[in-house]
Amino acid sequence: MRPFVKWAGGKRQILKRINEFIEDSIDNRKNYTYIEPFLGGGAVFFDKCPSQAIINDLNEDLINAYRVIKSNQYLELIQQLEMHAQAYKEDPDGYFYDVRAWDRDPLWPRNHTNVERAARMIFLNKTCYNGLYRVNSKGQFNTPIGRYRNPTICDKANLEELHKYFSDPNNKIMIMNGSYEYAIEKAEDGDVIYIDPPYDYEDDDGFTKYQMAGFTFEDFKKLKEICDKAINRGAIVIISNNATKKIIDLFEQDPQYKIFYDMSSFNTLRSINCNGAERKSGKEVIFWGLPNSIPFPQANDMNKIIKLVMADESILMDKEKASEILGVTTPRQVAYYLSALMFFKYLTHNKKFSERALKIKDDESKIKADIFEQLFKNKIFYVPYRKFLSTRKVIVEDIKLQIRNSNKKLSESTIDRRASTIRSWVEWMYEFERYN
Numbered sequence: 001m002r003p004f005v006k007w008a009g010g011k012r013q014i015l016k017r018i019n020e021f022i023e024d025s026i027d028n029r030k031n032y033t034y035i036e037p038f039l040g041g042g043a044v045f046f047d048k049c050p051s052q053a054i055i056n057d058l059n060e061d062l063i064n065a066y067r068v069i070k071s072n073q074y075l076e077l078i079q080q081l082e083m084h085a086q087a088y089k090e091d092p093d094g095y096f097y098d099v100r101a102w103d104r105d106p107l108w109p110r111n112h113t114n115v116e117r118a119a120r121m122i123f124l125n126k127t128c129y130n131g132l133y134r135v136n137s138k139g140q141f142n143t144p145i146g147r148y149r150n151p152t153i154c155d156k157a158n159l160e161e162l163h164k165y166f167s168d169p170n171n172k173i174m175i176m177n178g179s180y181e182y183a184i185e186k187a188e189d190g191d192v193i194y195i196d197p198p199y200d201y202e203d204d205d206g207f208t209k210y211q212m213a214g215f216t217f218e219d220f221k222k223l224k225e226i227c228d229k230a231i232n233r234g235a236i237v238i239i240s241n242n243a244t245k246k247i248i249d250l251f252e253q254d255p256q257y258k259i260f261y262d263m264s265s266f267n268t269l270r271s272i273n274c275n276g277a278e279r280k281s282g283k284e285v286i287f288w289g290l291p292n293s294i295p296f297p298q299a300n301d302m303n304k305i306i307k308l309v310m311a312d313e314s315i316l317m318d319k320e321k322a323s324e325i326l327g328v329t330t331p332r333q334v335a336y337y338l339s340a341l342m343f344f345k346y347l348t349h350n351k352k353f354s355e356r357a358l359k360i361k362d363d364e365s366k367i368k369a370d371i372f373e374q375l376f377k378n379k380i381f382y383v384p385y386r387k388f389l390s391t392r393k394v395i396v397e398d399i400k401l402q403i404r405n406s407n408k409k410l411s412e413s414t415i416d417r418r419a420s421t422i423r424s425w426v427e428w429m430y431e432f433e434r435y436n
C-alpha cells in the first residue's frame with residue numbers, strides 16, 4: 001500500500017534502512033504494537049501494514065482524512081475526489097483557489113462535513129506546490145497551486161485498499177490526533193515506536209520555518225525524555241532525523257548512561273522543507289534505543305565482550321569491523337555487545353573507552369577479574385551463582401522469578417532473554433573461578 005498524500009519529510013528514500021531497524025526490533029515476534037507518533041503521509045507505516053498499531057499526527061486535517069478512509073464514508077470520499085478531479089480539469093487555477101478559500105469562511109470548518117474536509121485536504125495536497133501543507137498565522141492553507149499536467153487526484157484502487165486494511169476486524173489500528181507524547185505514553189513492553197519528528201535544521205532557511213511549526217530544540221529534549229521513559233518500560237525506539245551536531249550530542253551524551261542509543265548515520269539526498277523540488281545532500285541519522293541494553297545487555301558470550309574490550313578503539317565506531325571481530329551478523333547484535341561494555345562501565349556515552357577500561361584493556365586476566373568482581377557484587381548474578389556452587393545447576397526458573405519480581409511489567413519473551421544472559425554469565429563466573 002502507498003500513502004494517500006505526498007508529505008514533506010516523507011521517508012521513501014531511507015525506507016529500506018528504517019525497515020531493517022524495525023525488523024531487528026520486532027525480532028520475529030508477533031505480539032507487539034507498532035506506534036508512529038509523527039505519522040505524516042505514513043510511508044513507513046503503509047510499507048509495514050502492521051496488524052496492531054497506534055498512529056498519530058498533530059495535523060487535524062490530515063488525521064481527519066485517515067479517519068474518513070477507515071470509516072464507511074470512504075465511498076463518499078472517492079465520489080467527492082472524482083468530482084474535484086473533474087472540476088479541476090475544466091479550470092485548474094480557478095477551481096484550486098476556490099477550494100483553497102473554503103477555510104476563509106468564518107463558519108469553517110462547521111459548514112463542511114468530515115468527508116468534504118478530507119476530500120478538500122487530499123485534493124489540495126495533490127494539486128498544490130509540492131504537496132506542501134502550509135498554513136498562515138490564522139490557520140488558513142496558503143500553499144500556491146503546483147504545476148502538474150495531469151495529477152492523480154483520486155487514486156481509487158489505493159483508497160479502497162487502505163480502507164480494507166483499516167477496517168479489517170483482525171487489525172487494530174488506533175488513530176490519534178494530538179501531540180506525540182500521548183501516543184508514546186501508550187507504549188508498553190515489547191512495542192516498537194518509529195519516530196520521525198520535523199527536522200532539526202542548524203542554520204539554513206528551514207530553521208525558522210520549523211520553529212514556526214512549533215518543534216524547537218527544547219522539544220527535542222522533551223522528546224528524548226519521553227523516549228527514555230518508554231524504553232524503560234520495555235519499548236524499542238527508532239528515531240530518524242538529520243544529523244546535526246546538537247541532535248547527535250543530545251542522544252549520545254546521556255550523563256548517567258541510563259539509556260544506550262545506538263547511532264547510524266548515512267548520506268542522503270533530501271528535499272528541503274518548503275521547497276520539495278530543491279534537493280540537497282545531507283546526513284541522516286537513526287538512533288536505536290533498546291530497553292534491555294542496560295541493565296541487562298543481551299550479550300551472552302563473555303569471550304566476545306572481552307575481545308571487544310581488548311580491541312582497538314576505532315572498532316567501536318565501525319559497525320562492520322565490530323561485527324567481523326565479534327562474528328555476529330546484525331547491527332542489533334553489535335549494539336548489544338557495545339551496551340554490555342557500557343554495563344561493565346568500559347565504554348562512555350560517546351563510545352570511547354573509559355578510564356576503567358584503559359587501565360586493564362591490555363591484560364586479559366585483569367579484564368576477567370574485573371568482570372567477575374562486578375558480577376559478584378550484583379545480587380541478580382550473585383544469588384544464582386551461590387546456588388550454582390552448591391547444586392552445579394543454574395535454575396532458570398529461579399532467575400525468571402527474580403526478574404519478574406524486579407519488574408512486574410516485563411513480557412515473558414523479555415524475561416526469557418534476560419534469564420538466558422544471566423545464565424550464561426553465571427556459568428562463565430563458575431568457569432572463571434575454577435581456573436583462577
Ligand SMILES: C[S@@+](CC[C@H](N)C(=O)[O-])C[C@H]1O[C@@H](n2cnc3c(N)ncnc32)[C@H](O)[C@@H]1O
Binds near residue numbers: 178181
Ligand atoms: C517529518 S514529518 C513525518 C513524515 C512521515 N514520516 C512521512 O513518511 O510522511 C513530521 C510530522 O510531524 C507532525 N508533527 C509536528 N509536531 C508534532 C507534534 N508535536 N506531535 C505530533 N505530530 C507532530 C507534522 O504534522 C508532520 O506530519
